[in-house]
Amino acid sequence: MGCPIIEFVDVHKSFRNQKVLDGLNLRIPRSKTTVIIGRSGGGKSVTLKHMIGLMRPDLGQILVDGEDIAALDGEDLDRIRRRFGMLFQEGALFDSLTVADNVGFPLVEHTALGREEIRRRVSELLRTVGLPGVEEKMPAELSGGMRKRVGLARALILEPEIVLFDEPTSGLDPIMADAIDRLIRDTQAESGRTYVVISHDIRATFEIAHHIAMLYEGRIIAEGSPDEIRRNPNPILAQFLRGTADGPIQVQ
């Protein structure tokens, strides 16, 4: 699968005696959309947060282009982070700033661009995500789907190499979910960036993924292209894809 852009090597992480990642090994291919699937609370978000240094592993390495970010700190970590964009589950827009200020925030912080130039780029990107003319609205005035799209615009504005998505379609109506999926697929196809999505939405996964990894009890139990995943005989994966409560996965 070529040289992976992100690689997890034997990563362990536990919270208060509860093991969340238990020797996770994972390779994220470059310039593709990788979807990590798994149960809610199964360590998907934790995995995502490790990629960008929001969390540090108890043990193991996380290599971004061969550099172990688990050992980095301060400036060096920020340098890596500027190569990333991230869309949070609820958008994580700043309540105190307008939509335009939210989207333009990374430009203000990390570039020396003038106000007009920032305004122009923000409007352009808002049009791309299908929200023209909302610049002066406050996040509280937006619906959930709109917030996610504004969040996507903010994640893309610095034109990062890697974009992370935390449950992009959860809590949305099917139509809005599909609109977001298309947006992900289209922007990825257009830019050729590396996208990492975590989701438990099976339908959406097969729609956008080039590569799928199934996370279960802190490890990857199956990975491959969508076709390979469909054909995989693993009973846990099969139960998850079927979406039934009967099977090796016990519901507590």
Next chain:
Amino acid sequence: MTALLELFGRLVVGWIEEVGRTSLFLADTVRSAARSLPRLRLVFQQMEFVGVRSVSVVVLTGTFTGMVLALQSYYGFRKFGAESLVGTTVALSMARELGPVLTSLMVTARAGSAIAAELGTMRVTEQIDALTVMAVDPIRYLVVPRILAGLLMVPVLCVISDFVGVAGGYFVGVKLLGINSGVYVANTIKYVELMDVFNGLVKAACFGLILTAIGCYKGFYASGGAHGVGRATTEAVVLASVLILISDYFLTAIMY
């Protein structure tokens, strides 16, 4: 019995951990502030929030505290004919203790709680993570401006509180109770040193630091959704108020 001891032990350990975490948080803050100062505009926004918007409540509490002090000390002093010392009492109490402490407690209730709630909400809605991900140090962006605002604005509010307190005391003492105004003013000036006012301001700055730092700390590490934010807010107000009163004792012990 052992269970009780264990509980007590766990409480103590928890408390010590809390102190350590707070200290580390403060150390992080100082490091952030030392590396590069935050944007001036953010500091001004917080100064407006912590300072300007607290003026009315500080003026009200200050005035009435001064008035009550004058009234109470008048009834006390009248018994042995020392009414002329009412002004001294009011001014000294305001400058040394009540000005800084009451101001800080009011600002804690108004701004400290709001800071905890705001940062707590930002934490549980992942806004703080979003800042980190965008390679913006959340301590520098959120915490440093708030603590700076507390450090700078609480002393300013304290000066105002001192002044309106003394003015309120003067109004009650001279206008309502009929103490000679010349004697009142002369005794105030004679026994109150400029050092009293300055030490009060140093206290106010310390309290400003405490209340904003605690508010930020509690909010910053909030967890557990809306309920967690509520708990962080309450804890911030209680902890900051208690710490203000405790540190007041030690500051007084060092200063006088």
Next chain:
Amino acid sequence: MNRMTPEARVGLLVLAGVLLLVFMSLKLGKLEIGSGGGYGVILRLDSAVGLVPDAEVLVAGISVGKVERIGLDGGRARLALRIRDGVELPADTVGSLRTHGVLGEKYVELVPGRSARMLADGDEVAAGTPPGDLDRLVSSLTDISADVKRITERLANVFGTPEGEQNLRDLVEGLRDTAVGLRAVVTENRAALRETIANLRLLSAELGDLVAGNRQALEETLENTRRLTGRLDQVVAENRDDLRTTMANLRVATGQLTETLSSVRAVAARAEAGEGTLGKLLQDDGLYQDLEGTVSDLRSVLARLERGEGTLGKLMTDEQAYDELRQSLANLSSISGKIDRGEGTIGKLVNDDSVHENLNDTLEGIGDFVGGALKFRYELGFRSEYLAEQGDWKSYAHLKIQPRQDRFYYLELVDDPQGDTETETTVRTITENGQTRAITEEETVTRDRFKFTAMVGKQFSNLTLRGGMIETSAGAAADLDLWSDRMRLTFEAFDFGRDGHPPHLKLSARWHFLKFFYLTGGLDDFIDTRGLSDYFLGAGLRFQDDDLKYLLSPAVNLAN
């Protein structure tokens, strides 16, 4: 309100606060003298009862400064006074403790003297008695009697020797002869004498009036007398030999007087004035009382003499004083012998004012020099800091030498668990399975656990700036002392040449809650990017000059 930017609103509020503060400052306007402003003088008093730090120092009822510190120094109170700049006081100013106000607050009163030299920083002010009409009178009298006592002591010295005794006996004999003669004269001139005595009584009455009317003048006279007796004292001391000669002369003179008197008696006998006059004279009350007065005066002088001898006796029993005295006397006798031999010139030299003054100046100069060296202050200290993240102790031992009030040298030995960390790169070539590979090994080496600090510092008010070498690298530091030096905030910056990394910055606070002991805490290396930043807590000991003296004196005694 909506049109205003946050900046403008904050600005308005700050402006209001500053204006109120300025207003209060002006109202409470007794502007404080900081610990560094003005100049310091020392006053040692027998008692500082009731005096509190920061009590006022008044000259002519006007506040010129405050009492900075009150300490104990060899059983006396040692007051450090801080006098405002611009207040010039003569070097012979005296200070005393006084009370004023109904509340009985104590303050220090300074009474300027007349010297042309002015007090400078670090000088000592003599303890004086407070001024005041009656007080001054009584104190002048005390001084006079002290001087008289000293004269009688000297006289006792003169007469105490066998030679002097012989002189005295001769003198007394001569006096007795004179008295016999005098009695005869008196007997023979009763009427004239009585008249004279009556005149005297009249005169003394007038004198009494005069004294009553001229109390002020009398005071001055007393002052003059004091000075006169002082000088007399000096004259007696300086002219012991002359006095002896005079005494011999006196003996001759009294011998002559006796002769004269006998001739007078002869003349009087010839004049044949009435008989039985002696009886009458003895019954004359006026004369009796006068005589009695004279006798009692004599008795009091004798009593003083006795007391003088007592003091002398005490002096003699003190062995050390006795030794010194004996040595001094030996020196004196050798000096006086030399003077005897070279009488003309040296005698003149000794009596020459200008020589005396030169000598005085020289001695003063030597005194200043020695005083300067003694004014060096020392501080010795030790502290340990626990670096929380690193989990290790870092210890410091220092010596501070302070030649002047505001300048010092600071030497410190540091035991740093971290040491100087360096990364050493070694390249090794390995041949494995026929392939040669170069392996680069990085090793972090820690060396130089012990580091040195050597700095020069200067104090400005309560801010101290230090510079030089900190932990074996160039550095600078600033200290801010607060609340009568009970709290110290320190900022240090050093180790600027850490390749590519920011300098080592350290921020700490110190609380001196006991005299020798303090607690400290702060942030170490807080802008470091490699995770070396840390916070620390620690404690230290500190001994200053006086403490050191006490600590070291047993050691010195043992060494002797």
